[in-house]
Amino acid sequence: MKRKSSSEQSKDNSRTGITRRRFLQTMGSGAAVVAAQDTLTRFGTAEAEVLSPEKIVRIDLFVNGLRRRIAVEPRWSLLYVLREKFGLTATKVGCERGECGACTVLIDGDPRYACMTLAVEAEGFRITTLEGLMDGEKPGPVQQAFIEHDAFQCGYCTPGQIMSAEGLLRKNSAPDPAEILGEMSGNLCRCGTYKHIFQAVGHAARLKRKL
Numbered sequence: 001m002k003r004k005s006s007s008e009q010s011k012d013n014s015r016t017g018i019t020r021r022r023f024l025q026t027m028g029s030g031a032a033v034v035a036a037q038d039t040l041t042r043f044g045t046a047e048a049e050v051l052s053p054e055k056i057v058r059i060d061l062f063v064n065g066l067r068r069r070i071a072v073e074p075r076w077s078l079l080y081v082l083r084e085k086f087g088l089t090a091t092k093v094g095c096e097r098g099e100c101g102a103c104t105v106l107i108d109g110d111p112r113y114a115c116m117t118l119a120v121e122a123e124g125f126r127i128t129t130l131e132g133l134m135d136g137e138k139p140g141p142v143q144q145a146f147i148e149h150d151a152f153q154c155g156y157c158t159p160g161q162i163m164s165a166e167g168l169l170r171k172n173s174a175p176d177p178a179e180i181l182g183e184m185s186g187n188l189c190r191c192g193t194y195k196h197i198f199q200a201v202g203h204a205a206r207l208k209r210k211l
Contacts, residue, residue, distance in 0.1 A: 059123040063088070064132030072119045079103045079114035082129060090130035090159045101187030104160035104167075105129050111167035111186070130159040133166060141211065142166050145204035146197075153191035161187045165201045169208055175201070 061068050063086060070085060079096070082088045082105070094102030096115045103114040106128040133140035139147065142165050152158040161184070168175060168183040175183070180201045189197065 057120055059120055061119065061122060061127060062125065063127045064129060070119075074118065074120055076119045077115055078105070078117040078119045078122050078127070081119040082114060082127075088129045088131055092156055092159055094157070094160075099188070100157065100160075101164065102157050102160040104163040104187065106163055106167050106170075109167060109170050111164045111183075113186075128163075128166075130162060133162070140166075141207040142169065142201075142204040145200040145207055149196050149200040149203060151193055151196040151200035152189075153193055157187060157189050157191075161189065161197055165197075165204060168201070169205055173209055174205055177202070 055074060056071050057074055058069065058071050061070060061081070063082070068086065070081065072081060072085075077096075079091060079093065082091050083093065091105055091114055092102040094100035094115070096103075098113045098116040101113065104111050105114045106112070107117070107122060107125045109126070109128075130143075133143060142162050146152060146158060146162060151161070164184055164187050168180070172179060177198065180198050184197065184201065
């Protein structure tokens, strides 16, 4: 079979609309578009970073009976502020998504997850952490009951467990086992000391009634 000459091949390509020059022009245009899009994307990202600075808000938080004035970023959680800004490290960092209960504190007497509460949301409310249940160096009734009933192993979840129990007993001084189970269900214990925890809550109720 006779091989076509280069001029004949060029004529055939011209008929089909494909030429070497047109191919290179097309590829060059595509590369230019991609490069332009990449430049615009990077410019947009940089511009967004410049145009969205974090705002600082000054708020008053009432923690363990004390009024504390602090400048916060709106995105800061109450958990972060309590631990990192106020040094109240009894409130533990657990799942940070409202599942384990290790960060439980009382807000106006009700148990709340500090990881799911923004610091700005807590302004004007009474916040109580585990440190606020102490009488100087003396444990409070719920803390004492947890000690007496050995209601912990590793102890990491214990502050949150105690705060949930405290919140329950402030509303109900004599809860029955079903009420204790229901109110403590938002706190998880990886060590599985639930039986001792429930016994401790019942004992704490009796200690509080004697006060």
